[in-house]
Amino acid sequence: MLTAKQRELLHFITVRLEDSGISPSFEEMKEALDLKSKSGVHRLISALEERGFIRRLPNRARALEVIRQAEDSVAAPRAKSSESTHDNVVPLRRPTPVQRQIANDVVELPLHGRIAAGVPIEALEGQSTLPVPAALLGPGEHYALEVSGDSMIEAGIFDGDFALVRKTDVARDGEIVVALVRDEEATLKYLHRENGMVRLDPANGAYEPQVYRAGEVKVQGKLAGLLRRYH
Known part of the structure; x- marks a missing residue:
């Protein structure tokens, strides 16, 4: 009582x-x-x-x-x-x-370093966290990556943005994913599969698509949202 x-x-x-x-x-x-x-x-x-x-x-x-x-x-x-x-x-x-x-409040997401939106660079490292409004996230487990580069600017993703990523190892063609290349480097790109190959497409006409054998690319997550800080 x-x-x-x-x-x-x-x-x-x-x-x-x-x-x-x-x-x-x-x-x-x-x-x-x-x-x-x-x-x-x-x-x-x-x-x-x-x-x-x-x-x-x-x-x-x-x-x-x-x-x-x-x-x-x-x-x-x-x-x-x-x-x-x-x-x-x-x-x-x-x-x-x-x-x-x-409550629609704040979630502390793991912040795993910087991810390339241009040439792939090392990612998924670091132990810091990023406070994120819960309203930006859907169901599932998420992490954050800081975007480095300008190859996704036509998709509204800019250098210094924080990509909010839902963990998954599957994705449909045309989705923006975190792709781990050759188990060493990660990049944020549109995913396409064709003729047994994987094509990672940028959203910037100044960059060329990256093409790999299917076994060289692993999906590490799908873009769920963006967080941008203004200085």
Whole structure:
């Protein structure tokens, strides 16, 4: 059984996720529940997590997932409304059925060095990470590579961009892939297969396609998105 504050916090988080897809900050939760410090919020979050009502998502800042609702939920603290039956209470809008909702927050992707968008260079190395908005990613496991070169500029991929790559070893013709060449070098190109060969096409008229035997090329992932920093 949850305490009144635990029920209020659970509903507050649920409504915020429904409205914006982003879980509230600890400061927002502290103010909404009229608590004196964030340590009180931490205790409430831990209690809800232990009881199986919410879950913290790994590698995401501020990311909470609502797993289930309390049967005796009360309204979360919100702005006063003309529908209020009490000065500080708004009628509960129950989600029916309760759906598992994930905050649209930040994911720390492994950053595996630089990948050529021109001549192939060494890639898939390095131990750093890159914070990426979760909304840019779909299902599956992802990693990031920094683009080096200008051979994909006609596809909107520029030197210094970060390629967000979904891990896979299969791809269809015409897709932009990370291709590992001869188990040594990687490049970002359009994939085409013809007559038992693999052709890696650039998106820049100044560059020629690269043609290899099928066994010399392995697909390491497909382009899922781009992240660009402006300086």
